[in-house]
Amino acid sequence: xANMQNFLRTQKNKLCIIFIGCVAPLGATQHTLSSHEKExxxxxxxxxxxxxxxxxxxxxxxxxxxxxxxxxxxxxxPHRNADIYTQTFPDLLTYFxxxxxxxxxxxxxxxxxxxxxxxxxxxxxQSAQVQExxxxxxxxxxxxxxxxxxxxxxxxxxxLKSAHPDKRKLVEENYHALMQTPQGVYALLDYLNFxxxxxxxxxRYNGVGxxxxxxxxxxxxxxxxxxxxxxxxxxxxxxxxxxxxKNAPAHKAHEKEWLQGWHNRVNSYKxxxxx
Numbered sequence: 033x034a035n036m037q038n039f040l041r042t043q044k045n046k047l048c049i050i051f052i053g054c055v056a057p058l059g060a061t062q063h064t065l066s067s068h069e070k071e072x073x074x075x076x077x078x079x080x081x082x083x084x085x086x087x088x089x090x091x092x093x094x095x096x097x098x099x100x101x102x103x104x105x106x107x108x109x110p111h112r113n114a115d116i117y118t119q120t121f122p123d124l125l126t127y128f129x130x131x132x133x134x135x136x137x138x139x140x141x142x143x144x145x146x147x148x149x150x151x152x153x154x155x156x157x158q159s160a161q162v163q164e165x166x167x168x169x170x171x172x173x174x175x176x177x178x179x180x181x182x183x184x185x186x187x188x189x190x191x192l193k194s195a196h197p198d199k200r201k202l203v204e205e206n207y208h209a210l211m212q213t214p215q216g217v218y219a220l221l222d223y224l225n226f227x228x229x230x231x232x233x234x235x236r237y238n239g240v241g242x243x244x245x246x247x248x249x250x251x252x253x254x255x256x257x258x259x260x261x262x263x264x265x266x267x268x269x270x271x272x273x274x275x276x277x278k279n280a281p282a283h284k285a286h287e288k289e290w291l292q293g294w295h296n297r298v299n300s301y302k303x304x305x306x307x
Contacts, residue, residue, distance in 0.1 A: 065181075065217060069306045073218045074177040076304060078103035080222060080297050089169040090162050092150045095286050099145050099153055102169045102176050104225045111144040116234045120183075120225075121145075127179045133172060136164050180225050187229045191245045194231040203248040209261045219265055219301035223247060226297065227273075237279035246272045262302055269298040 065073070075084065081104060082088035092099045097115045098107050101124075108121035122143070128135060138146075138161070146161075147153035156162055169176075188207065195203040210216030223244050228235055230243020240246075250268035251261070273294045280287050 065214065066306075069214050070177050070181075071174070072304075072306045073214075073221060074103055074173050076218065076300065077177075077180075077222055077225060078173070080226070080300065081105040086166060086170060089166045090157075092147070092153045092157075094150070096150070099147065101165065103173055104176060104180060108145040110146075110148045113148060118228055118232055118235065123183075124176065124179055127182075128172065128175065131175055133168075133175065135168070136161075139165065139168075180221050184221055184224050187224060187231075187244075190231045191229055191248070194229075194245055195249060199249045202251070202253055203245065206248045206251050206261060206265070210265060213262075214306050215262050215301060215304050216265075218304050219262065219298075220244065222301070223269060223298070226294075237276055237281065237284070240275060240279050242272050242276040266298050266301055269301075270295050273298075 078084050081100075082091065088105075089103070090099065090101050091105070097113050098109050098119070100106065101108055101121050104120070106121040106124050107117055107119040109115070109119050125135070125139070125142075129140070147156070153162075191207075192200060192204060207220070210220055228243040230241045230245030230247075232243075235241055235243060247265060247268045250271055251264045273291060277288050277291050
């Protein structure tokens, strides 16, 4: 762990300020994350996804059709075995290549997850190939944080455009208010990674979504006047996630077991305080 933390700290000059100019209205202020804050956000997201467990940097969860990789548990679909959720690991690989990360030869050429089922993965979970992949995920935590920051920057115009016309101003105000504090930036990054943008029509149960857009639209109109946007973001996220459970189809009924953990996760947005 000490080596990994030292590695992250060497990136202070590398992780530039991605959020400057991120579709902000004229005159809006935004919090500039320090390298240390980025590091702590990365560690907290890893904790949220996998308890900061090394073995879960490459993992296949029960009842899912895909493995999850990295601190953010980026989704990677096997060939012809996709689900409704947006996969993100191929985009991370593209980002690694752009950043000149040396990838294993098999991974640089891979289009799909090399394991077709959880059972197939479990038989090789401690193989040299999987251990090589875990090591890569462990050694690139800084780039994974940078990647999700860039992902939020790119997602924001789509989120705003997809907002209901009557709520677009509210969505924009809530987003920029959250962007002004480390807590708010962490909440936006984590929820985007956790439940997506909310712009994909496939990511719906009974026509109702659960992504970042849905949370920003659910926040009340007067929360900015009370300066409690973090609390209202948490309340809105819990509401959206609970609604997802109510609308879940029968074959997704097992997700109800995850709801309390999801609520605990969004509660961390209030207690997150970079040291």
